Amino acid sequence: MHTSPTRPILTVGSMAFDSVRTPAGKADHVLGGSVNYFSLAASLFTPIKIVAVVGDDFPKEHLGFLKERNVDVSGVQVAAGKTFHWVGEYDTNLNEAKTLATALNVFEHFDPKLPETHTDCPVVFLANIDPVLQLQVLNQVRGHEFVACDSMNFWITGKPAELKETLKQVDLLCINEKEAFLLSDEKSLEKAARKIQSMGPSNIIIKRGEYGSALFTPTGTFLAPAFLVDEVIDPTGAGDSFAGAVMGYLAEAGANRAMMKNDPQAWDQLLRRSVVYGTVMASFTIQDFSIGRLKTLSREDLMHRREKFMRMMSVG
């Protein structure tokens, strides 16, 4: 359908160790971080270039594994000190993590500098970090054609002006329901989305955890349920891997701003399909702790579950 070549995605965010407790069990000091989940998901579709910082305690094997998966880790800075560490838990409401502790460690002085090889990526994903850093990265990319980002309540309330500066340059915002309400000061999904669109992003995906997501494009609204899984082991990374599949699919399809303007209907449908991939990807992520399931997930696994999910959404 699309003749554009697959394009690499540049992404900036966190590489981390997570210690997490869920109703299904617990995991200590396991691999986590937004760009980690994002890259593993997106790399099933397109090459990825990461900008991030890790400490000297970060396993080199994992960087090697990412390399094998079509992820360029040459922009990952290795700094003296410890890797970012997040400690959190989920109670029976699996839609919301409770942060127990955050040790920024080397992340505290993260100064994202792009290698020359990374400055011409047409597609950019700014994972959930300080909006000042998001903009700093974006300003180093020449001629980007499609930019997406994530954010959270911490930045919405802590750096609202900075976040709004970033949002002006963003084409797609992926955000949780509560955060969408906080950012927009609205209480209904549709009003929130329309208000956020006026801040910059023409396209918004509002994530609702186990209840699915809502997509708002310039021409339409798409309501996607979540895929039903028997047991949620660990919701950590669901949103980042969701975004990874969305962006991977879009990059593979050659998505850019011109496409959005030239054929808004086709654009709307392209984004709907990307949300389906995002939903299915997230459903795998939550079936294991850390990146356990994503490490072995194949494109065939994804396509197989996608078929099943499409039948669950069909009115018939």
Place this chain on the structure above:
Amino acid sequence: MHTSPTRPILTVGSMAFDSVRTPAGKADHVLGGSVNYFSLAASLFTPIKIVAVVGDDFPKEHLGFLKERNVDVSGVQVAAGKTFHWVGEYDTNLNEAKTLATALNVFEHFDPKLPETHTDCPVVFLANIDPVLQLQVLNQVRGHEFVACDSMNFWITGKPAELKETLKQVDLLCINEKEAFLLSDEKSLEKAARKIQSMGPSNIIIKRGEYGSALFTPTGTFLAPAFLVDEVIDPTGAGDSFAGAVMGYLAEAGANRAMMKNDPQAWDQLLRRSVVYGTVMASFTIQDFSIGRLKTLSREDLMHRREKFMRMMSVG
């Protein structure tokens, strides 16, 4: 598609006065009750026969209005005393009502006796009342061909054996998510549904409030989002009017057990379509207090919003 003639639905449940407070405002002593919401919704599709009890304070004008709407109220007993009165409120979680007071009044000694004219209804909906009464009504119906029911935590924990007796005769259970988990002692939707199916009902609709619903038939699973409304005024009656549209649509299509057995695929699709109607109907109900919106709702209004909703669900 279906050649069977439209068949009347017999329904038993409550006619009530409600006093309700929601984030949008409050309403005192307004018309409510499960069969009231159910009938108004279902009567857009098919004739309805109500079995219920009201006090001598119940407005005759309302019974007259129901009559005009194709609802047979000759089975509504008028007893000396006051009509059932429910007092409740919703906080920001609009998915769950908090009951502040319940005055059963004439409902306390409700002894549902069917007029002879009501005993041959092929389609039956047992709204959320004591499962003993549900069964008592069902036993008075000769040769029913399709039976649906609703229930709640109060009966699931209070009369589990009696509820299970009723469920053995039920073809479709409409129930809230929390209640499905309580009834099945499971924590995932699919496991809960499969377990409830083993109790009798081949078809289950699990309602998730603002997040939509999930349908489980013998051959498939359908996940429906909720229609997006700008503001929820009062969620009361959403579930009952949802069931009303589902059952009205099914009765109009001539749904019965034979159809379910003879062509399980067509049956599955019929039920998916019914859930779409239920969802759209509920979205109107919650846009006003009491039966305010349902009183003036036309089939055209319903079809128009259904089209919009179908576009919101389409992957494209």
